[in-house]
Amino acid sequence: MNDIRTLCRAHTGISGWQAELLQNIGDGLGFIADLAQAQASLYAPTRDGKQFLVLAQARSHTMVQPLRLAPVGAFIEAGSEPLVGQTLATGQPLVGLRGGSESPDSLEMHTYGIHDGPDAIAVVSLEVPTGQLQERGNACLVDTARMILQNSRSALDLKVYRALSPRDGVLIADSYDRIIYANAAAQHIFRVLGVGSLLGARLDAPELCRHITRETVTPDRPTEKEIEAGGLVLLRRDLPILAGGRLLRRVVVVEDVTALRQKEKELSVQEAIIREIHHRVKNNLQTIASLLRMQARRSNETAVKDALAESVNRIQGIAALHQLLSRQGTQPVNLHDLAAEILDLLAASALPPEFRLERRFTGDAFLLPPSRCTSLALVVNELLLNAIEHAFSGRDHGCIGLDIRVGEDETTLTLSDDGVGLPEGFTPAKAKSLGLHIVQTMVEDDLGGRITCTGEHGTRVEIALPKREESL
Numbered sequence: 001m002n003d004i005r006t007l008c009r010a011h012t013g014i015s016g017w018q019a020e021l022l023q024n025i026g027d028g029l030g031f032i033a034d035l036a037q038a039q040a041s042l043y044a045p046t047r048d049g050k051q052f053l054v055l056a057q058a059r060s061h062t063m064v065q066p067l068r069l070a071p072v073g074a075f076i077e078a079g080s081e082p083l084v085g086q087t088l089a090t091g092q093p094l095v096g097l098r099g100g101s102e103s104p105d106s107l108e109m110h111t112y113g114i115h116d117g118p119d120a121i122a123v124v125s126l127e128v129p130t131g132q133l134q135e136r137g138n139a140c141l142v143d144t145a146r147m148i149l150q151n152s153r154s155a156l157d158l159k160v161y162r163a164l165s166p167r168d169g170v171l172i173a174d175s176y177d178r179i180i181y182a183n184a185a186a187q188h189i190f191r192v193l194g195v196g197s198l199l200g201a202r203l204d205a206p207e208l209c210r211h212i213t214r215e216t217v218t219p220d221r222p223t224e225k226e227i228e229a230g231g232l233v234l235l236r237r238d239l240p241i242l243a244g245g246r247l248l249r250r251v252v253v254v255e256d257v258t259a260l261r262q263k264e265k266e267l268s269v270q271e272a273i274i275r276e277i278h279h280r281v282k283n284n285l286q287t288i289a290s291l292l293r294m295q296a297r298r299s300n301e302t303a304v305k306d307a308l309a310e311s312v313n314r315i316q317g318i319a320a321l322h323q324l325l326s327r328q329g330t331q332p333v334n335l336h337d338l339a340a341e342i343l344d345l346l347a348a349s350a351l352p353p354e355f356r357l358e359r360r361f362t363g364d365a366f367l368l369p370p371s372r373c374t375s376l377a378l379v380v381n382e383l384l385l386n387a388i389e390h391a392f393s394g395r396d397h398g399c400i401g402l403d404i405r406v407g408e409d410e411t412t413l414t415l416s417d418d419g420v421g422l423p424e425g426f427t428p429a430k431a432k433s434l435g436l437h438i439v440q441t442m443v444e445d446d447l448g449g450r451i452t453c454t455g456e457h458g459t460r461v462e463i464a465l466p467k468r469e470e471s472l
Contacts, residue, residue, distance in 0.1 A: 004022050011047065011053050014122075022044065025122075025124065029042060033058035033059060036126050036141045036145040038128045039057070039060060039107075040057065040058045040125065041056070041057045042055040043123045045088060054071065054073065055122065057070070057071075061165055084125060087113050093110065093146065096109050106130045114149070126145060126146075128142065147241045147243075147249055169182070169187075171203070171252040172252075178202055182199060192230060193232070194230070224238070232258050233260075234255065236253070236254050237255075239251040239252070275325075285322065289312045289315045292311055293312060295308055313385050316342075317380070320338070321341075321374060332367035332368060333369075334365055335402075335404060339384070342380055343357075351388060355392070356396065357398060363402075364404050364406040365404075378442055379442045379443060387415070387419065391420060392417075399418045401415070401416045403416070409466070411464070411467070412462060412465075416460045417459050419458050419459060421456060421457065421458055422459055448465070449466065
């Protein structure tokens with residue numbers, strides 16, 4: 001998107017302060033176009049005065065426009081836009097016809113000068129289909145848009161002056177807060193609330209307010225409030241147009257957000273249920289792990305004890321995943337966070353208390369949807385468990401690392417340690433360990449990736465996952 005200040009500096013004689021003023025107007029041009037149901041353009045003269053530079057443009061979201069707009073940054077011969085030229089020279093607003101009176105696509109063009117002192121430095125044009133203002137009684141729309149333009153010396157808050165949709169109710173009131181315009185959407189909303197006529201009523205009239213049961217205003221948006229009325233949830237934006245501290249006109253935008261709030265409430269309940277399910281699954285897995293520990297203590301066979309201990313560690317890895325999901329709900333899981341949870345559990349159960357374990361997690365954030373976490377959690381659990389059990393024999397300290405690199409086609413996970421390394425000629429396929437067979441199966445079959453192991457200076461396991469596995 002072209003910055004208006006940059007365009008002004010490169011092609012016009014407009015000063016820095018004036019360029020800032022035009023930037024403020026350009027930022028709010030989308031709302032102006034929607035309010036006026038017009039297509040809007042902001043023009044400034046080039047240094048030689050022979051051309052106009054298009055600084056900004058916007059199309060109305062509330063109607064179909066028949067004329068194509070010149071792109072932002074385009075140069076237009078001054079003679080081809082006579083109304084723009086006349087308004088720039090005289091500073092006076094003008095109304096004319098674009099496209100010819102016989103053309104079915106002809107537009108009524110309204111031009112307004114943007115002033116810094118007595119002289120116009122730029123021109124805004126609003127173009128509406130011919131006869132639209134007279135046929136619909138919408139003349140005050142363009143007039144109100146002009147008032148906003150003339151009083152936009154400070155930046156328009158784009159959170160407040162955001163785009164309108166055809167479903168938004170628009171009310172315009174005069175300096176006494178009497179409604180002089182109400183679009184069809186506003187009339188429908190208030191008709192549901194039992195209000196028959198809006199024109200001429202005051203915005204604070206009892207018949208407009210009697211159904212309100214709750215109002216909420218957030219500190220960061222003082223001109224916006226959420227209202228519950230007559231079974232509806234409405235978002236009301238109050239946009240006063242002031243000149244010298246005096247109210248000229250007020251624009252009120254009413255959005256019916258009932259369905260949106262209901263959906264948010266349903267999602268909130270659903271997320272709470274999902275969190276509770278993960279919490280209960282985690283508790284059940286911990287119960288199973290406790291039962292297996294009891295079974296291991298009752299057995300006299302070393303092989304049975306070892307097999308049960310390995311099962312407990314795998315269950316704990318999955319329990320760590322559900323512990324994380326019970327906090328995050330449906331949000332994506334960061335693999336670094338998941339690995340940290342698993343490593344903490346394994347270190348607490350498999351390493352002596354005096355062992356100093358350094359954790360070195362580096363690289364990119366890798367986010368996984370909850371539905372795809374279990375396989376990768378098992379892989380990480382097995383690799384970390386192997387490192388803890390075999391890498392640091394006879395030592396009282398060690399380092400385990402996880403480096404993640406997210407590329408265009410695949411993501412590479414590298415788990416490493418500074419331990420004893422691997423036997424010469426080692427490959428996961430030839431390993432007798434059940435854990436490594438689990439890792440290879442999960443990586444190649446479930447995740448569609450590749451795994452390689454090296455062990456010259458410690459152990460280094462590299463897993464390459466295709467990009468599709470990252471999709472949320």
